[in-house]
Amino acid sequence: MSMPVAPHSSTTPFVPVVLGGDLPTYTLARAFHAELGVRTTVLSRAVPSAVRGSAIIDNVVVPGLSEPDEAVAAVHRVADAHPGARILVLGTMDWWIERLGEIRGAFDERVVVPYPELPLIERMNDKEQFAQLCAEVGVAHPQTVVVDHDVAETQVGDLLGSLRWPLVVKAADPPAFHHLIYPGKKKVGYAADVAELLDLRRTMSEAGYAGALVVQERIPGGDEQMRLLTTYSDRAGRVRWGRVGHVLLEDHDPSWIGNPLAVMHGTSDSMLADATKLLEAVGWTGYANFDVKVDPRDGREYFFELNPRLGRSHGYLHAAGHPIVTPYVREYVEGRDPYEDVTTGPETDDWLYAIAPVPLVRRYVTDRAVRHRLTRVRQQGRVMRPFVYAPDRSSERLLAQVKSDVLFVKNFASHYRRPVTS
Structure with a gap:
């Protein structure tokens, strides 16, 4: 497989390592490949379907990965296999982020963990403390x-x-x-x-x-009232960048309820200003992902929670041309400004990131203006699917997308037959 012409490159050899194996693990690897032209090493407890057969991933099965000592040893083995390279370790779920916070002191100097210290992660991940912070800085919270x-x-x-x-x-x-x-x-x-x-x-x-x-x-309104906000704060605790995603459809499987399945690019200066107040008040660093709901009665933006990482649906940023892993590499691997020689996409570009099949998404969109926008975006071909990536085409990757689509159709038939708008 030939490597793509990546828009960014690193001045320091490095290997991205992702703990997990779920869908956002693959989309992170896809971002590293598309932005920087590098392969990702995925450490997982089994061979997950989301990464199986990928030509841009080296999947290493570590049955005891949940154990701290096993996780540290597995990362060090990757470093041993790549002499002279920095190892950038990421997680895709909150509990992986907390685990990295617990074990970061056990890694040697070759390994970089781009997350805040564990006490701050725990504070912001605690819903009670997050609600208290919202009240202190004057940000709307249910x-x-x-x-x-x-x-x-x-x-x-x-x-x-x-x-x-x-x-x-x-x-x-x-x-x-x-x-x-x-x-x-x-x-x-x-x-x-x-x-x-x-x-x-x-x-x-x-x-x-x-x-x-x-x-x-409960703030009234259906899935279409939800928003995502992703921000990046530098190591000095300054919010440097942020982009909104307009959620069109959420997952309604009881185990995954609330996870965004279709996201369009959006804007909101007031939402970014509120997030900046929250993050700079505590000295947050790196990425943060907020769940926000817009009250249909008065347009007020209610912050629900903060995820201490790139969100599960971070593909909405990649789709619209925003580099999502390059800032990590610039700041934590190279020691440079996170946005030095980094060009982000236009803020108003219309793109759809669809984890669920697009016809299914359209069926549940009730707002006429949003339906019109969705139709226009589809006609322009501005749609990104998580497993459809030209440099990583294979029958296994195609099958992964088909299986995912079939599963969503079945789940919606079982758990969410008609859209709820109130």
Whole structure:
């Protein structure tokens, strides 16, 4: 396979290493290949379908990757195999980011971890502390009550007295929640009354969850009211860049509910200004990904949470011509300014990044103006699919996209037959 003519190059030899193997692992590898012309080493516990058969990835199976010592040793083996190269280690899920925060001190000088220190990651990843920060700096956040694990059931109703039902229920500790196993598990829960909330709380507790619950009023509106915001802060804690994504459709599989499946490029100066207040108040560095919902009643932008990494749907940035891994390389590998000799795409370019099949996406888009925009973007061929990448074409890659599309069609038929707009 010939390497593409990459728009950027590195002055320092390096190898990107990604822990995981899910879809964003592949799209990260795709970005490294397209932007810098390099292959990515993926460390995974098995051979995941998202990277199987890829010509731009070296997949190394490490059965004990979840164990700290095994993870450190596996990364060092990659460094041993590439003498003279820096090793840039990334993760694609919150719990991988926290694990890297725990073990970063065990890596030798060849290894670079481009994330904030663990205490800051934990603070911003904690939904209760994030809500408190929003209040402190004056950023809109849904009215929230935290129900601690030791609050008696008889007190829960009074504690939630100021909120209007139905309510959204989330685990305050996402990494701990990730490992729970129980029937009917949903990433985000809903409760119509106190009885439903208490039943969910008991179920989670019996499964081993010992953290608090974050209970919020639900902001009205369907998937199309959701926005993504991705920002990059340099090592001095200054927000240098940010771009909005307009979500057209979210996943409605209970295990993945809320994950964006189709994103168009968008803009919002006010949203970026609010994110800047949050990030610079705590000295954040590197990428941050925010979930934001626009209230259809008055257009107010409510910040829900921060993900301490590039979001699962970061392909919306790559589609619109924004380098997403080059700033990491510039700053953390080369020691240069993250945007030196880096050109980002036009802020107003219309592109669609579609994880789900586009006809399925169109079926669920209800806003006439958005449907018109979607039609225009499709006619112009401005659509990016995650597994469709010309330098990495093979029957296995095509099959990965087909399997993914079929799975989404089946899941929507089972879990979300008609769009919800209220």
